[in-house]
Amino acid sequence: MSEFPVRGQALVVRGPGDVILEERTHSAPEGNQVLVEPHFVGVCGTDLEITSGALDPAYVRYPLVLGHEWSGKVLAVGEQVQGLRVGDAVVVEGIVPCSVCHACRAGKTNLCENYDELGFTLDGAAGPAVTTPAHLVHRLSADVPLDAGALVEPGAVVLRGLLELDLVPGQSVLIIGDGTVALLAANLVRMWSPSSVTMSGRRPEQEELARALGVDHFTVQAPDTAAFDVVIEAAGATAAVETAIDAARRGGQVLLLGIAGHGNTAKLPVDDVVNNDLRIRGSFSYTAAAWAETVRLLNSGSFQPLPLVTHRVHLDDYEKALDLLANPTGGPRGKILIEMHGGK
Ligand SMILES: [Zn+2]
Numbered sequence: 001m002s003e004f005p006v007r008g009q010a011l012v013v014r015g016p017g018d019v020i021l022e023e024r025t026h027s028a029p030e031g032n033q034v035l036v037e038p039h040f041v042g043v044c045g046t047d048l049e050i051t052s053g054a055l056d057p058a059y060v061r062y063p064l065v066l067g068h069e070w071s072g073k074v075l076a077v078g079e080q081v082q083g084l085r086v087g088d089a090v091v092v093e094g095i096v097p098c099s100v101c102h103a104c105r106a107g108k109t110n111l112c113e114n115y116d117e118l119g120f121t122l123d124g125a126a127g128p129a130v131t132t133p134a135h136l137v138h139r140l141s142a143d144v145p146l147d148a149g150a151l152v153e154p155g156a157v158v159l160r161g162l163l164e165l166d167l168v169p170g171q172s173v174l175i176i177g178d179g180t181v182a183l184l185a186a187n188l189v190r191m192w193s194p195s196s197v198t199m200s201g202r203r204p205e206q207e208e209l210a211r212a213l214g215v216d217h218f219t220v221q222a223p224d225t226a227a228f229d230v231v232i233e234a235a236g237a238t239a240a241v242e243t244a245i246d247a248a249r250r251g252g253q254v255l256l257l258g259i260a261g262h263g264n265t266a267k268l269p270v271d272d273v274v275n276n277d278l279r280i281r282g283s284f285s286y287t288a289a290a291w292a293e294t295v296r297l298l299n300s301g302s303f304q305p306l307p308l309v310t311h312r313v314h315l316d317d318y319e320k321a322l323d324l325l326a327n328p329t330g331g332p333r334g335k336i337l338i339e340m341h342g343g344k
């Protein structure tokens with residue numbers, strides 16, 4: 001059994017531009033709570049927006065422990081918890097739905113009116129432990145590498161968006177962007193057997209990684225206009241949104257997954273949207289259903305995101321991780337993982 005309180009270093013954002021390592025403690029879980037020890041924590045562009053203060057203030061509450069893409073092991077369970085044991089390899093839904101608001105009752109837990117999310121408004125995983133309600137904890141199969149679990153969160157974000165589209169076999173798919181979300185979109189959209197997956201990226205170094213994850217054609221040129229059945233914007237830039245709308249063929253669908261910065265706007269060619277009969281869809285985060293489906297795909301072996309991991313750093317080297325994220329240089333860059341326990 002663990003000694004309480006559990007203590008250790010945490011990556012804390014005290015406010016915009018103010019990031020430090022600081023000790024955090026966790027007491028024993030009570031009732032229906034589970035205490036989970038994070039082992040792998042992915043970082044992404046959203047973490048940079050949290051550290052810089054660029055994220056819409058409605059979705060963040062400082063100070064906070066960073067880390068919303070992660071996997072770990074159960075350290076202790078409250079006396080009412082059933083079906084989870086100490087040592088279980090798990091992932092934890094980051095959005096904590098209130099379960100009583102209108103959105104939650106309709107299954108749209110991503111739109112919970114009492115929004116709370118680990119690593120945004122609640123302490124995240126880049127620390128000694130996370131205390132969470134048991135119903136948000138999902139067990140990983142014994143044959144799933146624990147580090148792959150850190151890709152469940154971004155995988156669920158992408159899967160939720162894809163599930164909102166009308167995807168049928170044989171569609172031509174364009175993905176704009178070459179970061180983790182774009183690469184996951186390429187990987188997951190293949191489940192619908194598209195005729196082709198084209199990625200319009202910015203860094204030629206990403207091509208090999210993109211191909212390994214399911215991209216047929218990789219280009220750093222502007223994509224053809226009016227050429228694709230499905231266009232997924234995953235670059236998080238206003239220009240990419242404009243490119244996405246231009247690239248959709250008549251009757252096409254455009255999915256917006258990128259976060260382009262609070263208050264930024266893109267030009268909308270209104271006549272083209274109407275005349276081309278376009279469907280434009282934004283998708284925020286993931287629902288509990290999309291999360292559960294992502295875990296199911298991971299546990300069954302249908303979703304194998306591990307080739308996406310290109311960098312691993314220790315918590316002490318968090319600055320390196322954030323720097324790599326902000327300035328990708330020298331070779332391919334996929335997911336950057338912070339290894340909390342020496343990578344076990
Ligand atoms: Zn993320």
Ligand SMILES: [Zn+2]
Nearest residue numbers: 098101104112
């Ligand atoms: Zn709710």
